[in-house]
Amino acid sequence: xxxxxxxLQTLINFLMKMAGVKAHLVEIxxxxxINFWVPSKTLKNPENDKTIPTTETNINFTKPNKPVVVLIxxxxxxxxxxxxxxxxxxxxxxxxxxxxxxxxxTSVDGLKKLFSIGTYKKLWLPEKLxxxxxxxxxxxxKERDELLYGMIVSDKDTTIPNxxxxxxxxxxxxxxxxxxxxxKNMKMQLGDLATYQGIEKAGHLVHLEKPFAFNKxxxxxxxxxxxxxxx
Numbered sequence: 001x002x003x004x005x006x007x008l009q010t011l012i013n014f015l016m017k018m019a020g021v022k023a024h025l026v027e028i029x030x031x032x033x034i035n036f037w038v039p040s041k042t043l044k045n046p047e048n049d050k051t052i053p054t055t056e057t058n059i060n061f062t063k064p065n066k067p068v069v070v071l072i073x074x075x076x077x078x079x080x081x082x083x084x085x086x087x088x089x090x091x092x093x094x095x096x097x098x099x100x101x102x103x104x105x106t107s108v109d110g111l112k113k114l115f116s117i118g119t120y121k122k123l124w125l126p127e128k129l130x131x132x133x134x135x136x137x138x139x140x141x142k143e144r145d146e147l148l149y150g151m152i153v154s155d156k157d158t159t160i161p162n163x164x165x166x167x168x169x170x171x172x173x174x175x176x177x178x179x180x181x182x183x184k185n186m187k188m189q190l191g192d193l194a195t196y197q198g199i200e201k202a203g204h205l206v207h208l209e210k211p212f213a214f215n216k217x218x219x220x221x222x223x224x225x226x227x228x229x230x231x
Contacts, residue, residue, distance in 0.1 A: 004129060005136040032147065087152050090177060100145045104138060120174040120203040160189050168221040169196035170214060172206035195221075 013023070021037040028034055087099075094117055096102045105111040108130045115123045138144075167190055171183040183196045197217050202210045 003132045003136055005132040009136065082152050083158050084152065084154055086182070093179075094176060099148045103148065104141055104144055105134065106138075108134065115205075117176045118204045119209055120172065120201050121209065163190065163193060165193065166225065167194040168217075169194070170206065170217050171196060171198050172202035172204055172209065173198040173200050174202060175204045175206070177204045 016022075016037055017040075020040055022040045024036050024038045025033045026036060091097065091099070094102060102110075102114055102117065105114050108127065111130050111134055115125075169183045169186060171178075171180055173180045180198055183198070187194045187196045199206050199210050199213050199217070202213070207214045
């Protein structure tokens, strides 16, 4: 029988390639890689500057490069750190013993609980899709569990990175995993180059619950970067 989630992944990969991006693996440490979607042309031809003649004058101008944008979701998006204290507070509020217990479910009931804490509104799916989801997306459990554990750092070892890039946090205001207050604290710690926006009636999976509101805020941020580059 066809696994609908696996088939959907294949379709998404095809649509992403049609949109001009391709998968690119980056090894962040031995044995651990992150998969990024990057523009295909950037990999093939790193020289993006082009001299284009204007139509109104005889003066040529150099078209500016578009800024590099990295979109990250979930644990990895916590650019400051998941410290022991933050970890304990989240686990206590969710009523679970560990993140792997919630994020790596082994049953349909566990998967339903994961969706319930990730969304503001109750999500309904056919039982078949839950089974397909478990089969397709929760392999390599041992490695995933080790990754979750490795992301938590001691409070005394926490250091705030000095990012030179602009960072924009888009947050579901009803996020049960990472409370909206955390976004405000992050912005303060990251400094003037960081901004944040909340989306009402959305949880941790804000990009799925409120895709139009999420895309609107994302486009606003991207346009602001282009304006800065043009100055």
